[in-house]
Amino acid sequence: MIKKLQICAFVIASVIFSQSLWANDNNSVNTIELLEQQLASNKGDVIYVDFWASWCIPCRQSFPWMNNLKAKYQADGLTIISVNLDHSRTLANEFLAEIPADFPVIFDPKGLIARKYKLKGMPSSFVVDRTGQIISVHVGFNQQKKIAYEEEIKTLLQL
Known part of the structure; x- marks a missing residue:
C-alpha cells in the first residue's frame, strides 16, 4: 500500500510540476479566472x-x-465544482463518458489552478463556506x- 502511495505521489508531482507534460494548447482561457468566477x-x-x-x-x-x-x-445550498487536470481533453472526456458528472467541470490542462492551490495529491478537494472562505483541504x-x-x-450547511 505504501509503495502504491509513493508511486501515486510521484506521478502527481510529475503531472503538476512538469511543464512538458501539459498539452501544447494555445488556448488563452485563464482557468484560474474560470474557477474564481464559479466561486463568486x-x-x-x-x-x-x-x-x-x-x-x-x-x-x-x-x-x-x-x-x-x-x-x-443542493436544495440546502451545496454547490460542487470539479477541476480536471488531464493534459488531454480526450482522456477527461472518456472518463466523463464512463462516469458522468452532474456538476460543472473546469478543464485545466496546464495545471494553473493546481499550482495556485498547491495540491498535494489526487484527488484533492477544498470545502468553501458560505462566506467564501476555504474551511478545509482534503487529499x-x-x-x-x-x-x-x-x-x-x-455541518456547514446547517450554519
Whole structure:
C-alpha cells in the first residue's frame, strides 16, 4: 500500500510540476479566472471543489458520491465544482463518458489552478463556506474519508 502511495505521489508531482507534460494548447482561457468566477457566482453556498484526473483510481469512486451529494444537498445550498487536470481533453472526456458528472467541470490542462492551490495529491478537494472562505483541504478519497467529508459538509450547511 505504501509503495502504491509513493508511486501515486510521484506521478502527481510529475503531472503538476512538469511543464512538458501539459498539452501544447494555445488556448488563452485563464482557468484560474474560470474557477474564481464559479466561486463568486456561488458565494452564499457551501462549495465543494474537487480536483481530479482520468488516471486517478479514487476519482472513479468519488464521482458517484459527488453526484449523490449534489442530489441530496443542493436544495440546502451545496454547490460542487470539479477541476480536471488531464493534459488531454480526450482522456477527461472518456472518463466523463464512463462516469458522468452532474456538476460543472473546469478543464485545466496546464495545471494553473493546481499550482495556485498547491495540491498535494489526487484527488484533492477544498470545502468553501458560505462566506467564501476555504474551511478545509482534503487529499485522497476512501470510505472513511467519504463519511468525514459528508459530515463536514452537512455541518456547514446547517450554519
